[in-house]
Amino acid sequence: MLKIEDLHVEVDHKEILHGLDLEVTEGEVHAVMGPNGSGKSTLAYALAGRDGYAVTGGRILYQGRDLVAMAPEERAREGVFLAFQYPVEIPGVVNANFLKSAVNAVRRHRGKTELDAMEFLKLARQKLKLLNMDEALLSRPINVGFSGGEKKRNEIFQMWMLDPRLAVLDETDSGLDIDALKIVAEGVNALRGPTRTILLITHYQRLLDYVVPDKIHVLAGGRIIKSGGKELALELEAKGYADVVKAAAA
Amino acid sequence: MNVETAAGVTDFRPFARPERLGKSPAWLDGVRETAIERFREHGFPSSKIESWKFTNLSPLARTTFRDASAIKGPELTRADLEPYRLTPDCHLIVFVNGQFRPDLSALDHVPDGTRIVDFTAAEEEDLRALTAPPAVPVDPRARSLFDLNTACMSGGAVVHLGRGAILDPVQLLFVVRPDAEPTAFHLRNLIRAEAGSSATVLESYVGLGDGIYWTNVVTQIAVAPNAVLRHYKLQAEGNSAFHVAGTSVRLDHQAAYRMFAASLGSELSRNEVDVDLAATDTVARLAGTTLARGAQHLDTTIRIEHSKPRGTSSQESKAVVDGRAHAVFQGRIRVAPDAQKTDAQQISRSLLLSSTAAADTKPELEILADDVKCSHGATIGDLDEEALFYLRARGVGEAEARKMLIDAFIGELIEHITVDTARAYFRRAFDRWLAYGAQP
Numbered sequence: 208m209l210k211i212e213d214l215h216v217e218v219d220h221k222e223i224l225h226g227l228d229l230e231v232t233e234g235e236v237h238a239v240m241g242p243n244g245s246g247k248s249t250l251a252y253a254l255a256g257r258d259g260y261a262v263t264g265g266r267i268l269y270q271g272r273d274l275v276a277m278a279p280e281e282r283a284r285e286g287v288f289l290a291f292q293y294p295v296e297i298p299g300v301v302n303a304n305f306l307k308s309a310v311n312a313v314r315r316h317r318g319k320t321e322l323d324a325m326e327f328l329k330l331a332r333q334k335l336k337l338l339n340m341d342e343a344l345l346s347r348p349i350n351v352g353f354s355g356g357e358k359k360r361n362e363i364f365q366m367w368m369l370d371p372r373l374a375v376l377d378e379t380d381s382g383l384d385i386d387a388l389k390i391v392a393e394g395v396n397a398l399r400g401p402t403r404t405i406l407l408i409t410h411y412q413r414l415l416d417y418v419v420p421d422k423i424h425v426l427a428g429g430r431i432i433k434s435g436g437k438e439l440a441l442e443l444e445a446k447g448y449a450d451v452v453k454a455a456a457a
Numbered sequence: 458m459n460v461e462t463a464a465g466v467t468d469f470r471p472f473a474r475p476e477r478l479g480k481s482p483a484w485l486d487g488v489r490e491t492a493i494e495r496f497r498e499h500g501f502p503s504s505k506i507e508s509w510k511f512t513n514l515s516p517l518a519r520t521t522f523r524d525a526s527a528i529k530g531p532e533l534t535r536a537d538l539e540p541y542r543l544t545p546d547c548h549l550i551v552f553v554n555g556q557f558r559p560d561l562s563a564l565d566h567v568p569d570g571t572r573i574v575d576f577t578a579a580e581e582e583d584l585r586a587l588t589a590p591p592a593v594p595v596d597p598r599a600r601s602l603f604d605l606n607t608a609c610m611s612g613g614a615v616v617h618l619g620r621g622a623i624l625d626p627v628q629l630l631f632v633v634r635p636d637a638e639p640t641a642f643h644l645r646n647l648i649r650a651e652a653g654s655s656a657t658v659l660e661s662y663v664g665l666g667d668g669i670y671w672t673n674v675v676t677q678i679a680v681a682p683n684a685v686l687r688h689y690k691l692q693a694e695g696n697s698a699f700h701v702a703g704t705s706v707r708l709d710h711q712a713a714y715r716m717f718a719a720s721l722g723s724e725l726s727r728n729e730v731d732v733d734l735a736a737t738d739t740v741a742r743l744a745g746t747t748l749a750r751g752a753q754h755l756d757t758t759i760r761i762e763h764s765k766p767r768g769t770s771s772q773e774s775k776a777v778v779d780g781r782a783h784a785v786f787q788g789r790i791r792v793a794p795d796a797q798k799t800d801a802q803q804i805s806r807s808l809l810l811s812s813t814a815a816a817d818t819k820p821e822l823e824i825l826a827d828d829v830k831c832s833h834g835a836t837i838g839d840l841d842e843e844a845l846f847y848l849r850a851r852g853v854g855e856a857e858a859r860k861m862l863i864d865a866f867i868g869e870l871i872e873h874i875t876v877d878t879a880r881a882y883f884r885r886a887f888d889r890w891l892a893y894g895a896q897p
Contacts, residue, residue: 255846255850256850257846257850258842258846278849278855279846279849279850280849280850280852280853280854280855280858282850283849283850283851283852284852288851289850291847291850294847295841295843295844295846295847297841297844297847297848297862297865298865298869299862299864299865299866299868299869300844300848300861300862300864300865304861305848305851305853305861306851308853308857308861309848309851309852309853310852312852312853312854312857313852316852348865349847365851369851369852
């Protein structure tokens with residue numbers, strides 16, 4: 208469902224991804240692991256279509272279509288969801304209003320009827336309850352005054368509401384204590400299913416203790432240098448990135 | 458009247474006929490003559506004058522305007538005015554093309570002790586107050602349009618609240634339906650709040666059509682001891698209009714004045730507000746927002762004069778500027794030597810939506826007392842790209858995401874409007890502006 212071929216991405220005229228190849232089968236959970244500076248966030252932003260992340264070569268095929276040609280909102284409506292590493296605080300924009308617009312934009316695109324205020328609220332409350340989150344969140348401005356853990360949980364909540372086909376989680380585990388990590392992991396696991404594809408981008412393997420991936424890819428120097436099963440995480444944990452990178456280069 | 462060049466008036470005939478000036482006492486003729494003499498001497502304010510350096514009036518000075526009395530009032534019904542009403546049942550005084558329209562006004566239920574009348578019914582004491590000098594003295598060359606207004610004023614509203622009177626919201630609605638030839642409307646309003654009174658007054662300036670006209674309005678306000686005035690102003694003039702306004706406020710002991718002004722109409726506007734905290738323990742809170750697009754030039758100039766001790770003032774300005782538009786905010790705070798324990802704050806924020814939009818902001822503080830708290834701040838920035846991407850990455854379209862962020866920027870100011878109906882009124886005006894912006 209996602210096929211990345213020889214992807215080159217520049218940021219500020221500097222190439223960060225140097226020919227990345229990655230293929231993810233529908234319904235699977237893949238993890239992309241890599242050291243700092245390997246291009247993990249660049250990959251995430253390139254998938255979501257952020258301005259300034261220029262694709263200079265290669266292609267990204269999403270459900271057989273060229274993802275790069277789509278605007279960020281179009282990708283979202285087609286089912287791509289990026290959980291941000293650093294969710295943005297937006298004073299003055301209330302969560303409920305924003306999320307209702309987003310949910311309805313996605314629903315319109317999929318030919319579904321829009322939710323009215325009551326239907327939206329009902330759905331949001333139901334999801335919040337499952338995530339053990341306070342519904343007061345709905346009337347607060349987006350992420351303003353949220354703790355790191357709350358922001359990440361808000362990302363998971365939005366993901367649930369938007370019902371994506373491809374969820375890309377960019378270091379969603381970073382900065383979380385073990386309890387918050389478990390909640391986020393449960394939130395991700397609950398979404399696993401045959402029509403949902405999940406790409407976990409992470410530095411550490413600890414999230415993978417809770418969300419067990421089907422495949423793991425090692426990203427270093429702007430390329431996938433090694434792919435394997437879930438046991439690869441343990442190898443990385445035991446040896447560290449440096450050894451794995453060296454071995455792959457050899 | 459025929460105003461041909463910025464150098465001054467080449468041919469001035471006082472067109473305001475005496476019978477239109479209330480009881481038109483002889484002294485008033487003298488005041489008018491003196492005023493026009495001063496205007497002849499100074500002409501239109503030039504951008505060489507410090508307080509006019511950001512706003513060039515030559516497009517206005519180049520235009521030849523007819524007198525308001527030269528055009529017929531258009532046929533308008535109450536239904537035509539409905540979209541511009543504060544509420545369907547508030548007290549309402551309507552002027553169409555500068556002329557009082559009792560048929561469109563709603564003044565039947567004004568309580569005892571309060572008068573809301575048009576200018577021609579003004580009492581002698583009203584006329585004295587109407588023609589008082591501005592509350593804050595400035596270089597007379599910077600104020601020549603006030604003089605022109607004094608000489609030519611031919612209409613306006615008088616709102617007089619008696620001692621202890623409490624008045625439900627009253628709306629002063631000035632509607633212009635321009636026609637082919639440029640026309641000038643010199644309006645003068647008076648709001649007098651006697652001791653212990655409390656009122657909410659909304660001034661609305663609405664243009665119905667694209668013709669060239671000029672609203673030159675002066676509003677004189679006096680707030681007596683322990684009185685409270687909540688003053689709102691919507692400037693939604695027509696696209697080709699000029700709007701020049703001078704609001705002059707005097708606060709007596711323990712008087713409180715709150716103002717919210719929104720400027721979103723006209724091609725060129727200058728909204729001046731002068732407040733003299735002329736007695737002890739007064740409060741003046743001014744907030745305003747400017748929404749400019751196309752080639753609009755919208756200027757807000759505020760002068761706060763702390764004359765006496767223990768005055769509190771605040772100014773909060775937010776501008777959203779798109780297209781090739783230009784927003785100007787100038788805020789002066791002057792604290793007299795006697796005005797100890799003054800607390801004066803000023804903040805100005807501008808949001809530029811295009812690379813050709815411009816904002817100028819100029820704070821000016823002159824503090825002659827030593828025991829005061831004064832602060833000012835200014836920011837000019839773009840829409841937050843990160844926030845924009847975040848919203849879009851969740852499926853919200855770009856235009857709608859921009860709208861959300863603009864709305865967030867100005868929404869906070871609207872939330873601070875204390876009168877519910879006024880808050881809803883400005884909300885509607887901003888929503889109309891935002892909706893227009895989303896169109897291709």
